[in-house]
Amino acid sequence: MTPPPFPHVRWVPAALLTVLAAGTVRTRRRLRALPVLPLVPPAAAGDMPRPAGWRLLTARGVEPDTATFLSACAYAEREGLRVLDLLPGDLDAERALGLLRLVDPARYREDRLGEGRGAGHALLVTQEVLARAGVESGPSRPTPAELLALTRRVKEYAAGATGLAIAPALSCGRPATAPWGAGSGAARAAELRAQGLPPGALAAAQLGGLALLAGAAVRQGPWAAAAAGLYWLQPYLALGGPGSPLRPHDLARSTAARPARSLAAALGTAAAAARDRGGAQDPARAAAYRADLAAGTDRFLEPRRPDCPWCGSGRLSVRVEVPDLLQAKPGRFTLEQCGDCAHVFQNPRLTIEGLEFYYRDFYDGRGGEGAGTVFGRLGAAYRARAEMLLTHAEPRSWLDVGTGHGHFCNAARAVWPRTRFDGLDMGDGVREAERRGWVETGYQGQFPEFASKLAGQYEVVSMYHYLEHTRDPLAELDAAAAVLAPGGHLTIELPDPQSRMADLLGPMWLPWFQPQHQHLIPARNLREALACRGFEVLAEEHGPAHQGNDFFGAVALTVTRLAPDPDRPWAPPSTPRARALATAVRAASLPFFAAAAAVDAVRTAAAHRTDGGNAYRLLARKDVP
Numbered sequence: 001m002t003p004p005p006f007p008h009v010r011w012v013p014a015a016l017l018t019v020l021a022a023g024t025v026r027t028r029r030r031l032r033a034l035p036v037l038p039l040v041p042p043a044a045a046g047d048m049p050r051p052a053g054w055r056l057l058t059a060r061g062v063e064p065d066t067a068t069f070l071s072a073c074a075y076a077e078r079e080g081l082r083v084l085d086l087l088p089g090d091l092d093a094e095r096a097l098g099l100l101r102l103v104d105p106a107r108y109r110e111d112r113l114g115e116g117r118g119a120g121h122a123l124l125v126t127q128e129v130l131a132r133a134g135v136e137s138g139p140s141r142p143t144p145a146e147l148l149a150l151t152r153r154v155k156e157y158a159a160g161a162t163g164l165a166i167a168p169a170l171s172c173g174r175p176a177t178a179p180w181g182a183g184s185g186a187a188r189a190a191e192l193r194a195q196g197l198p199p200g201a202l203a204a205a206q207l208g209g210l211a212l213l214a215g216a217a218v219r220q221g222p223w224a225a226a227a228a229g230l231y232w233l234q235p236y237l238a239l240g241g242p243g244s245p246l247r248p249h250d251l252a253r254s255t256a257a258r259p260a261r262s263l264a265a266a267l268g269t270a271a272a273a274a275r276d277r278g279g280a281q282d283p284a285r286a287a288a289y290r291a292d293l294a295a296g297t298d299r300f301l302e303p304r305r306p307d308c309p310w311c312g313s314g315r316l317s318v319r320v321e322v323p324d325l326l327q328a329k330p331g332r333f334t335l336e337q338c339g340d341c342a343h344v345f346q347n348p349r350l351t352i353e354g355l356e357f358y359y360r361d362f363y364d365g366r367g368g369e370g371a372g373t374v375f376g377r378l379g380a381a382y383r384a385r386a387e388m389l390l391t392h393a394e395p396r397s398w399l400d401v402g403t404g405h406g407h408f409c410n411a412a413r414a415v416w417p418r419t420r421f422d423g424l425d426m427g428d429g430v431r432e433a434e435r436r437g438w439v440e441t442g443y444q445g446q447f448p449e450f451a452s453k454l455a456g457q458y459e460v461v462s463m464y465h466y467l468e469h470t471r472d473p474l475a476e477l478d479a480a481a482a483v484l485a486p487g488g489h490l491t492i493e494l495p496d497p498q499s500r501m502a503d504l505l506g507p508m509w510l511p512w513f514q515p516q517h518q519h520l521i522p523a524r525n526l527r528e529a530l531a532c533r534g535f536e537v538l539a540e541e542h543g544p545a546h547q548g549n550d551f552f553g554a555v556a557l558t559v560t561r562l563a564p565d566p567d568r569p570w571a572p573p574s575t576p577r578a579r580a581l582a583t584a585v586r587a588a589s590l591p592f593f594a595a596a597a598a599v600d601a602v603r604t605a606a607a608h609r610t611d612g613g614n615a616y617r618l619l620a621r622k623d624v625p
Contacts (some may be wrong), residue, residue, distance in 0.1 A: 012212075012216055012224075013216045013217075013221070013223035013224035013226075013227050014223050016212070016213060016216060016224070016227040017223060017226055017227040017230060020227055020230045020231055020234065021230060023101075023234075024230065024234050024237050024238050026100075027097060027100045027101070027234075027238040027239075028237070028238050030100045030103070030104055030105055030106075031096075031100060031238065031239065031244065031245065031246065032243075032245070033104070033105040033106045034087065034105045034164060034165065034166050034245060035075070035105075035163070035164075035165045035166070036165065036166045036168060036245045037068070037071045037072055037075055037086075037165050037166065037167050037168065038071060038075075039071075039168055039169060040067040040068075040070065040071045040169075041067065051070070051073035051074070051077065053126050053127050053128065054073050054076070054124060054125070054126055054127070055124070055125055055126075055127055055130065056069050056072070056122060056123070056124050057122070057123045057124075057125070057142060057147060057150065058121065058122045058123075058141070058147075059120060059121050059122070059141070059142055059143060059144045059146075059147050059173070060141045060142075060143065060173070061172075061173025062088070062121050062122055062170070062171070062172065062173040063171070063173065064086075064122060064167075064170055065169060067169065068086075068167050068169050068170050069124075071167075072084055072086055072124045072165070072167060073124065075165060076124060076163070079163060080161060081109075081158075081161050081162065081163045082125065082126045082128070082129050082158040082161040082162070083116070083123070083124070083125045083126075083129060083151075083154050083155060083158045083161065083162040083163070084123075084124040084125075084162075084163050084164070084165060085117070085118030085119060085122070085123055085124075085151055085162075085163070085164045085165075086119075086121065086122040086123070086124060086164075086165060086166075086167040086170055087099075087118075087119045087121070087164060087165070087166045087167065087170075087246070088119065088121050088122070088166075088167060088170040088171055088172035088173075089166060089167065089168035089169065089170060089171070089246065089247055090171055090172055090246075090247055090248060090249040091119055091121070091172050091246055091248055092172060092248055092249060092250050092254070093235040093239055093248040093250055093251050093254035093255070094235070094254060094261070094265070095119060095120070096119075096239055096246055096248060097234070097235060097238060097239070099117060099118070099119055100238075102115075102117050102195075103117045103164065105164055108162070108163065108164060109160065109161070109162060109163050110160070110414070111379065112159040112160050112379075112410050112411055112413065112414060113159070113375075113376045113377075113378075113379045113382075113407060113410060113411055114155075114376070114379075115152055115155070115195065115196060115373075115376065116151045116152040116153065116154060116155025116156070116162060117151065117152070117164075117195065118147070118148060118151040118164065119172075120144030120145070120147045120148045120151075120191060121144065121147070121170070121172050121173070122147075122167065122170060123147055123150060123151055123154075125154050125158075126158075129154050129157045129158050130154065132157045132435055132436070132437070133153055133154050133156070133157045133435075135150065135153065135154070143187075143190075144187075144191055145187070145190040145191045145193070145194040146194070148191055148194040148195050149194035149195075152194070152195060152196065156436050157435070157436050157437065159410055159436070159437070159438070160413075160414075166245050166246060168245075172249070184268065184272075185265065185267070185268020185269045185270070185271055185272040186268070186272040186275075188265060188268065188269045188272070189203075189269045189272035189273050189276065190272075192269070196369060196373055198273075199269050199270075199272065199273040199276075200269075200270060200273035200274065202269070203266045203267075203269040203270035203273060204270065204587065204590075206262065206265075206266040206269075207263075207266045207267070207270065210259070210262060210263060210266065213227060213228055213231055214228070216228070231258070231259075232255070232258050232259060233255060234255075234258070235248070235251060235254045235255045235258060236251060236252075236255040239251060240255075282366070282569055285361075285365075285366065285569040286569035286570075286573075288569075289569050289570040292357060292570075293330065293570065297330050297331040297354075299351070299353070299354075300331065300350055300351055300353060300354025300357055300358070301348040301349070301350060301351065301354060302348050302349045302350070302351055303348060304347055304348040305347055305348070305349070308338035308340070308341060308343055308345070309343070309345055309472075309519070310338065310341050310343035310345075310474075310519075310521070310525060311338060311340055311341040311343065313338050313339065313340040313341065315338060315339030315340055316336045316337070316338060316339065316347070317336060317337055317339060318334055318335075318336055318337075319335045319336060319337040319344055319497075320334075320335045320506065320507050320509075320512055320514075321333070321334045321335075321507070322507045322512065322514050323514075323561070324358065324514065324515055325507075325508075325514065325557040325560055325561055326362065326513065326514075326515075326516070326557075326560070327358075327361070327362060327367070327560075327568065327570075328560055328561070328564035328565070328568060328571070329357070329358060329568075329570050330570070331358070331515065333346060333514040333515045334346070334347055334348070335347070335512060335514070335517075335520070337497075341522070341525055342497070342498065342522045342524075342525070343519070343520075343521060343522065343525055344497045344519070344520040344521075345518065345519045345520070346514070346515065346517070346518045346519075349471065349518060350515055350518070354515075358515045358516065359427075359516065361569075362516075363404060363427055363429065364427055364428060364429060366569070368429075371404075372405060372407075375404065375405065375407040376407060378407065378411075379411050381547070382407065382408045382411035382412060383411060383412070383414065383415060384544060384545075385408065385412070385462070385464060385491065385493065385617065386408075386411070386412035386414075386415040386416060387415055388491060388539065388541070388617065388619055389460065389489060389491065389619065390415075392489060392538055392539075392619065392621070393459065393460065393489050395416065395419050395459040395460040395489070396418070396419060396420060396459055397419070397420050397422070397457065397458045397459050397460070398412070398416070398419050398420065398421050398422070398458065398459065398460040398461075398462065399422050399423070399424060399454070399457075399458045399460070399461050399462070399483060400421060400422070400423045400424070400439070400462045400464070401423075401424050401425075401447050401461060401462065401463045401466055401476075401480070402424070402425055402463060402464065402465070402466030402469065403423030403424060403425050403429075403430055403433060403439065403442075404425055404427065404429050404430075404433075405429040405430075405432055405433050405436075405438070406421075406423050406429070406430070406432075406433025406434075406436065406438030406439045406442075407438070408462070408464060409421035409423055409433070409438050409439050410433075410436075410438040419460075420440050421438075421439050421440060422439055422440055422441040422442070422443070422458075423438075423439035423441075423442050423443070424442070424443040424444075424445070424447055424450065425442075425443075425444065426444065426445065426446065427444075428444070430442035430443065430444050431444060447476055447479045447480075448472075448475050448476065448478070448479045450479070450483070451478070451479040451482040451483060452482070454482075454483045455482050455483060456482075456483070456484070456485045456486075457483060457485070458483050458484055458485065458488060459484075459485055459488045459489065460484075460488060460489045460490075460491065461480045461483055461484055461488070461489075461490050461491075462490075462491045462492075463476070463480065463490070463491070463492045463493070464491075464492070464493045465493055465494065465495070465615075466492075467492060467494055467519065467521065468494055468495060468513075468517045468518065468519055468520055468521070469516055469517060469518060470518060470519070471518055473519050473521060474529060477529055477530065477533055478533065481533045481534065481535070481622060484622045485622075486622060486623070486624045486625060487621065487622060487624045488621070488622050489538075489619060489620065489621050489622070490530070490535060490619075490620045490621075490622065491617070491618065491619045491620075492526065492617070492618045492620075493545055493615060493616070493617040493618075494520070494521055494526070494615060494616060495511035495513075495517070495520055495614060495615050496511075496520075496522070496523065496542065496613070496614055496615055496616050497511075497520035497521070497522060498522055498523075499511075499612075499613070499614040499615075500612070501550045501603075501614050502614075505550060505551075505554050508553075508554040508557050508558060509550065509553075509554065509614075510549055510550065510553030510554065510556075510557065511547075511614055511615070523540065523542075523616050523618070526618060527540075527618070530618070530620045534622060534623040535620035535621065535622055535623070536620060536621050536623065537618055537619070537620045538619045538620060538621055539617075539618070539619040540616065540617070540618050540619075541611075541616065541617040541618075542607075542611045542612060542613050542615075542616045542617075543607045543608045543609065543610060543611035543612060543613050544608065544611075544613075544617065545613055545615040545616050545617040546604055546607035546608065546613025546614055546615060547613070547614060547615055548600045548601065548603065548604035548607075549600060550600060550603060550614055551595075551596035551597075551599045551600050551603070552593065552596040552597050552600050554596070555589060555592045555593050555596045556593075558589075559585060559586060559589045562585050563581060563582040563584075563585035563586060564582070565582070566578050566579045566582050
């Protein structure tokens, strides 16, 4: 028998060692990419120009001098920045490590959709950005958590003009603002929430990692000991040594006591997150939902129709029947398929009142932050959509229909910097997109209602994952034909109901997306409808439009069905038993999420090669009379 290669290598500790080494190298590289403000002697500050329109917000205990303020303003104006987070030169080690895990300074400014990140100590921002963000006053001496939340918010209003820099003369004021070591778990949990990060899940992951590392170190020999040692020494290896632009005040203490400090921080954060979850249901929102549900959910559905809304055929069959797996609101929904044209549609269809009920607290309100986070991570998909036009047009005007908060328009500016992007949507998010500057003009309402007002005004109209949400997609195509100038381009992206994953995953296929998706349109049907309206299809993509979430989405829907959010306001107040069950199911699901993400990565690579994804994208040109 042939002996296995590398017989003395234990693969789990070797993998841990590799991951830790890669993380240490990455952190060191990112640290060196951080710009450093020039040190200005206090005596020379009087000769520097006094900038106008800037405000420096600092956390409690942080006391900047005039020279630092003037140096930061000069740097921001020279670089064209409107928001600049200042990292104190003596920033505590664990906070620095945490920031550099989240941010690549070399790409931070160009990532227009990236979350605003900082050290939570000092933030330089223009008065104009503060005014548009609605925080022109702001807290006079914010906590680090408040400053982190503010950093996250103002970056949305300066998407391509936000940066970070080390201020060597700035001190972090460690007695008042250093909860990351053995300090308060509540403060750390608050800071994580302010950054849009789940403190409970992160604390659980940290505890799991520590347990895995400790178990390997005890039982699996020198490789595991090397991994544990690297973890122990990581703060110094990543942040210390000659040439480091940071000088953490606690580097020696943080390195020496790292396992104990990490364990204490994780336990404190987990305990704080558990306390904060108690009684999280909003009483006013819960009362409003109880009033809505008092009359039942049948009134949210229209009578079932006997024929296909696309071709009029009466040959219908049930494709899938599911409850609300997105929010676990009460109700059950049926998608039927036409035997002649293969169109899939919700039957019976939601009423207008039903749409309002089931959309509520998903994209805005209670679920708005989560939805924004998801959309903010689709930068590569947004760029691919925008690049589809590169060889076909150089648009000066673009209307994005179903724009939401304008994430696509914000990202597409990197591809089309001279194009005017406008957005249209039913929700209030389009107004926020306008305030952020992500769209020039935001139109709120139904697209067909704007067809005559906007007739012939746009060179491009886009509908990305929009038509499937509409009550009458053919009327939406009519509106697009009216709004486009002759020779203008229409680009559409939709879920593909003929995807193999739809049959494989059945009710757990995420693009069914019930009860929000009203119509799922086969590509052939859409091509024919466009031809009838005077469009020529120039390009069709399937693999490149694939969204890599089939298996991850199936796990997420299953978890929602088994353990819905115990604090959802449309359900009765949860019991301790229900809360414990939900926590147990979610904890048990973590390995399944990890496995699903890995399978999705393989599936996405295969979809790109075979052009057989779960969605498709069309580009069509309106005929010139």
